[in-house]
Amino acid sequence: MHIYLIRHTTPLIEKGTCYGQADIGLTATFEEEAKIIRQHLPPGMQRVYSSPLQRCRKLAERLFPGQAIHLEHDLKEIHCGNWELQPWNDIPREEIDPWMNDFVNVCIPGGESYVHLFTRATRCFDALAASGGPTAIVTHGGVVRSILAHITQTPLHASFSAFTVHYGCVVKIDLQAPGLSYEILSNIPTAKEQHQPSR
Numbered sequence: 001m002h003i004y005l006i007r008h009t010t011p012l013i014e015k016g017t018c019y020g021q022a023d024i025g026l027t028a029t030f031e032e033e034a035k036i037i038r039q040h041l042p043p044g045m046q047r048v049y050s051s052p053l054q055r056c057r058k059l060a061e062r063l064f065p066g067q068a069i070h071l072e073h074d075l076k077e078i079h080c081g082n083w084e085l086q087p088w089n090d091i092p093r094e095e096i097d098p099w100m101n102d103f104v105n106v107c108i109p110g111g112e113s114y115v116h117l118f119t120r121a122t123r124c125f126d127a128l129a130a131s132g133g134p135t136a137i138v139t140h141g142g143v144v145r146s147i148l149a150h151i152t153q154t155p156l157h158a159s160f161s162a163f164t165v166h167y168g169c170v171v172k173i174d175l176q177a178p179g180l181s182y183e184i185l186s187n188i189p190t191a192k193e194q195h196q197p198s199r
Helices: 030-038 054-061 093-101 112-131 141-152 156-162
Strands: 002-009 047-050 069-071 134-140 170-174 182-188
Touching: 002 112, 030 054, 030 141, 047 112, 054 069, 054 134, 069 112, 093 182, 112 141, 112 156, 134 141, 141 156, 141 170, 141 182
Parallel strands: 002 134, 047 069, 047 134
Antiparallel strands: 002 170, 170 182
16 A cells, blocks of 8 residues: 655756746656656556646656556645746845745735645545555655655654655655655656745
8 A cells, every 4th residue: 555656757847937837848867857757667567647737747647658547636736826937036035035935825926835735735645545455656846745744753854854745756755654764766866956046
């Protein structure tokens, strides 16, 4: 009884750009990254769930050809609202400072807070975990961190430091272990991501 959390591969976006639910594409390294991910997945996956955003959906289709891919909106990345596709350094200080001071609870203008993301992501995870059987979830970094924080009872404000989740990361969660245990199967470091202004 395992659930495999899989983060999407490297997205095609300029470094320093804020993105969440923007439906961006993938880089030319997609095939190479997908091949590495596939090496860490067992055969006979019973169910496959994915964020509907193309960077996850395309990976799910490549990893599990011929299988039904169930698209779940609750598995989307955080909604960055008015900041979607804006350079982090261009977001006005009066907008971003309140969020930087409490990104867990403060909503991005026109979007979500980390608590909103955590609530929907863990609600979806708990429902899938209760269904049983080997399951793959192809999703985003924020969702993976939310689920790991959920099963380890890690405070959300500490989740970025507690869980390093690179593009293409694969995490196996054992549903039969007391308290739910997890194992990182693959987490190859990539170029440093930027989730705040450089100033």
